[in-house]
Structures are given as structure tokens and as C-alpha cells.
Amino acid sequence: MTHSISDQMLAIGKAAREASRLMARAGSAQKNDALLRIAKAILQSRDALGDANAKDLSAARVAGHDAAFVDRLALSDKAIDAMAEGLQQVAALADPVGEILSMKRRPSGIQVGQMRVPLGVIGIIYESRPNVTIDAAALCIKSGNATILRGGSEAFHSNQFLAALIASSLRDVGLPAHGVQIVATQDRAAVGALITMPQYVDVIVPRGGKSLIERVSKEATVPVIKHLDGICHVYIDAQADIEKAIRVADNAKTQRYAPCNTMETLLVASSIAATVLPRLCTIYQDKGVELRVCPATRQVLEAEGFPPSVLIDATPADWTTEYLAPILSIRLVEGLDEAMAHIAQYGSAHTDAIITENHSSAMRFLREVDSSSVMVNASTRFADGFEYGLGAEIGISTNKLHARGPVGLEGLTSLKYIVFGSGEIRT
Numbered sequence: 001m002t003h004s005i006s007d008q009m010l011a012i013g014k015a016a017r018e019a020s021r022l023m024a025r026a027g028s029a030q031k032n033d034a035l036l037r038i039a040k041a042i043l044q045s046r047d048a049l050g051d052a053n054a055k056d057l058s059a060a061r062v063a064g065h066d067a068a069f070v071d072r073l074a075l076s077d078k079a080i081d082a083m084a085e086g087l088q089q090v091a092a093l094a095d096p097v098g099e100i101l102s103m104k105r106r107p108s109g110i111q112v113g114q115m116r117v118p119l120g121v122i123g124i125i126y127e128s129r130p131n132v133t134i135d136a137a138a139l140c141i142k143s144g145n146a147t148i149l150r151g152g153s154e155a156f157h158s159n160q161f162l163a164a165l166i167a168s169s170l171r172d173v174g175l176p177a178h179g180v181q182i183v184a185t186q187d188r189a190a191v192g193a194l195i196t197m198p199q200y201v202d203v204i205v206p207r208g209g210k211s212l213i214e215r216v217s218k219e220a221t222v223p224v225i226k227h228l229d230g231i232c233h234v235y236i237d238a239q240a241d242i243e244k245a246i247r248v249a250d251n252a253k254t255q256r257y258a259p260c261n262t263m264e265t266l267l268v269a270s271s272i273a274a275t276v277l278p279r280l281c282t283i284y285q286d287k288g289v290e291l292r293v294c295p296a297t298r299q300v301l302e303a304e305g306f307p308p309s310v311l312i313d314a315t316p317a318d319w320t321t322e323y324l325a326p327i328l329s330i331r332l333v334e335g336l337d338e339a340m341a342h343i344a345q346y347g348s349a350h351t352d353a354i355i356t357e358n359h360s361s362a363m364r365f366l367r368e369v370d371s372s373s374v375m376v377n378a379s380t381r382f383a384d385g386f387e388y389g390l391g392a393e394i395g396i397s398t399n400k401l402h403a404r405g406p407v408g409l410e411g412l413t414s415l416k417y418i419v420f421g422s423g424e425i426r427t
Contacts, residue, residue: 005189006189008185009194010193010197012183013121015181016146016147016181016200017200019178020120022179023145023179026175028095030173031091031141032091032142034141035091035141036091037169037172037173038087038134038138039084039088040084041169042084042165043080045161049161050075052157052158053075053158055157072128072129073129073154073155075158079131083135086135087138090138090391093391095142096143096413097143098115099116100113100115101113101116101415103420108424108426109421109422109424110420114415114416114418116413116414117144117413117414118412119143119145119203120203121145121147122140122146122147122202122204123148123197123203124136124147124204124207125191125205125212125216126206127154127208130155130159132207133149133182135392135394136149137149139392139394139412141170144413146176146178146179146180147179147180148201149180150191153186160184163181166182167180191215192219195216195220196219198221202222202223204216204222204224205394206224210228213227224399225399226395227260227348227395227397228398229320229322230259230260230261230264230322230348230350230396231319231320232252232260232351232353232383233263233266233267233343233353234248234252234267234354234355234380235267235336235339235343236266236268237336237356237358239356239361240355240357241357242272245355246276246279248377248378248379249355250280250283250284251379253289254287254326255379255381257323257325257326258325259324259381260322260324260350261350261381261383261384263353263379264321264323264329265318265329266280268297268330268331268333269333269334270332270334274300277300277301277330281306284328288326289327290326292318292327293311294331296331297311298313320346322348336354339354343369347371348398349371350372350398351371352369352371352380353375353380372405373405373406383405383406384406385407390410391409392408393408394407395407402414
């Protein structure tokens with residue numbers, strides 16, 4: 001890391017720490033006003049923002065990025081409208097800061113409870129999509145945190161333009177412009193500095209590819225909220241409603257292929273495999289899903305007339321692979337215990353579902369599967385902040401400490417104990 005990058009990041013960190021105290025004491029009306037002003041500024045600056053984004057798109061094409069990458073980077077009129085709408089939606093959410101919970105009077109006479117407070121300074125590292133800049137800034141502002149954003153170098157011009165709009169809007173409502181800072185350097189050393197400044201940064205949230213998250217998890221000296229893989233399972237139990245199972249398992253895989261909450265492995269109880277698998281795998285075939293199967297699955301499907309050539313033998317690596325593509329691994333299991341053992345061995349603690357009409361089996365699955373989201377008779381695709389009623393999310397966490405699952409406004413706060421007394425002393 002160069003000396004200048006280190007100094008630059010330390011200055012950003014110091015400014016963020018100072019701003020965090022002012023952000024934490026801001027009222028709901030002031031924070032909402034800032035969010036709505038940013039939304040208005042984005043819409044009013046549509047053409048200029050488009051010009052900045054065009055520079056990023058041009059550079060991406062020159063660098064040889066594929067069409068899908070360029071599409072993720074592009075800020076269309078629809079995407080700009082969506083950013084403004086997202087800010088308005090966050091402004092409409094309940095403010096978690098200052099909420100007092102669980103007040104109880106103790107025998108001593110004191111009242112003890114907990115108050116929800118901001119985390120402080122949140123560092124967020126992400127790739128390509130400039131809309132993440134607005135999503136992250138909005139959630140941090142509303143939850144009373146200062147934030148340092150390090151977006152991908154591919155979106156540099158778009159992010160710097162958005163940074164100016166955010167800073168101006170914060171100043172207009174009397175909040176510190178440094179409440180949201182977007183790192184202005186494209187030097188990758190900035191990431192190394194950001195994740196090793198515990199004196200200024202309270203938590204890091206990496207959003208991006210597995211290599212980024214692995215690097216941050218390995219090198220950070222600041223706590224990290226993250227998930228590496230979304231190896232999500234659906235288990236169709238022996239006592240499943242077949243129509244329900246087909247509907248859910250179809251949606252969990254084919255509604256969208258790229259999200260981290262898409263099913264990657266289907267587990268099916270052997271006793272109902274001949275009933276459910278042929279119908280379900282016909283749907284997958286019709287939708288172009290490649291099937292990677294265990295020997296028992298192959299035997300069932302070939303007996304039902306599936307050509308051997310359309311079935312690929314699953315390897316041990318398939319059970320631990322997040323495809324993010326129209327590829328599905330399928331394994332037959334003897335029952336609930338074997339299904340849960342498979343998930344424990346190969347899962348990524350993200351999202352797992354059981355399809356069953358047996359209440360006892362459902363409750364065992366909920367208790368014993370150690371994932372951030374565990375579902376009964378519902379698609380894994382629901383593992384999402386918006387679908388959970390959080391309004392928005394900054395990411396999915398598979399951590400066991402602090403935030404777990406979709407991280408919304410409450411996940412960007414913590415609880416501290418508060419005590420009310422009237423002169424009590426301890427004897």
C-alpha cells in the first residue's frame with residue numbers, strides 16, 4: 001500500500017468517525033428530508049448522471065467486459081427512476097434508532113431496558129452496480145450511521161457523481177457531508193486500508209464476488225457482515241403435498257438463476273421419488289436446466305423414460321457448488337435425518353427449505369437446520385429483505401453474531417442497556 005493511499009484512507013476514516021456522532025443524533029425528519037432531497041437531485045440530474053455513466057460504459061467496453069457486465073453497470077432511465085423510488089421507500093420506513101425495548105422494573109426499584117442505536121461507521125465494498133451506492137447510502141443514513149463506500153472501479157464516474165449529490169443533500173439539511181463518503185481512488189490498496197482501520201470503522205459489509213468476500217474475510221481486522229456462498233437446498237419430504245412440492249421446487253430454481261437465494265441442490269425422499277421427480281425434471285428440462293444427479297436419481301428417471309444422455313452424474317464438487325446458472329444437483333435421501341445431514345455437510349448456512357405436511361418434521365427442520373433462513377413449504381427465493389418486510393437490505397448475512405439473514409435497518413443498529421432510576425443505590 002502506498003503511503004499516500006494509507007494517509008488518504010486514514011483521513012476518510014477520521015472524518016467518518018467525526019460525522020458518525022452527528023448522524024447518530026439526527027432526528028427521523030432530518031434523515032428523511034436528506035433521503036428525499038437525494039431522490040429529487042437524482043431525477044433532476046438525470047442527463048448529467050447519464051453522461052457520467054456513459055464514461056463508465058465506454059471504459060467497460062474498451063476493457064473487454066461482456067454484455068452482461070455492461071448491462072449491470074448501465075443506468076437506464078428505468079434504473080435511475082428505481083434509485084429515486086428506493087430512496088423514497090427507505091424514507092417511508094420506520095426509524096429504528098432510539099426504540100426502547102423490554103423495560104422491566106427490578107426489585108431494587110430501577111427500570112432496565114434496551115435502546116436501539118446505530119453501529120457507528122460502516123464500510124461497504126461492492127462491485128460494478130452503481131445503484132448499490134444509493135441503496136447503501138440510504139440505509140446507512142436512515143439507521144443513523146456514517147458510511148464509507150468503496151465501489152468498483154468500473155463505476156468510478158457514476159459513483160463520484162452520486163457522491164456529490166449525496167454530500168450536497170446532506171449539507172442542505174444540516175447533516176455532515178462526510179456522513180457518506182465514496183472513496184475517490186481506484187487503487188485496490190484502498191480496500192486493504194479500509195478493512196484494517198478498527199479505530200475508525202465499526203463493521204465492513206462486502207458485496208460482490210466470492211474472491212472479494214474471501215479476501216475481506218481473511219484480511220479484515222474489522223468485524224465483517226457477509227456470506228460467501230448461497231448453496232440453498234429444497235428437501236421434498238415423504239409426506240409432502242406433491243403439487244405444492246412441484247410448484248415450490250420449480251420456482252426455487254427457475255424464477256431467477258443468478259441470485260444467492262436460488263436453489264442449487266434438490267433433495268428428495270426416496271419413497272416418493274418416482275412420483276415427484278419425473279414431473280419436476282420434465283419442467284426443468286423444458287426450461288433448459290442441466291440436471292446433475294446421484295445414481296439413485298438416474299435410476300428413477302431412466303425407468304420413467306428419461307434418456308441417459310440428458311442426465312449428468314453428480315460429482316462430490318457439485319454438492320458444494322453455487323452454480324448461479326441453470327444447473328441443478330439432485331440427490332435422493334432416505335428421509336429427514338439424511339436430508340439434514342446432507343445440508344449440514346454441504347450447505348452454506350444461507351437458505352434451506354422443507355416441503356412437508358408433517359408438522360413434527362417441519363418443526364425439526366426449523367430447529368435443527370443451522371441456516372440464516374429456514375423455510376417450510378415456501379420457495380427459497382423469498383429470502384430477501386423486501387420480501388421479509390424489511391423494506392430494503394444491505395445484503396445477506398450468514399454470520400451467527402449480530403445480524404443474520406437479510407440485513408435491513410435493524411441489522412445496521414445494535415442494542416445498549418439503559419437504566420431509569422429515582423435515586424436508588426446498590427446495597
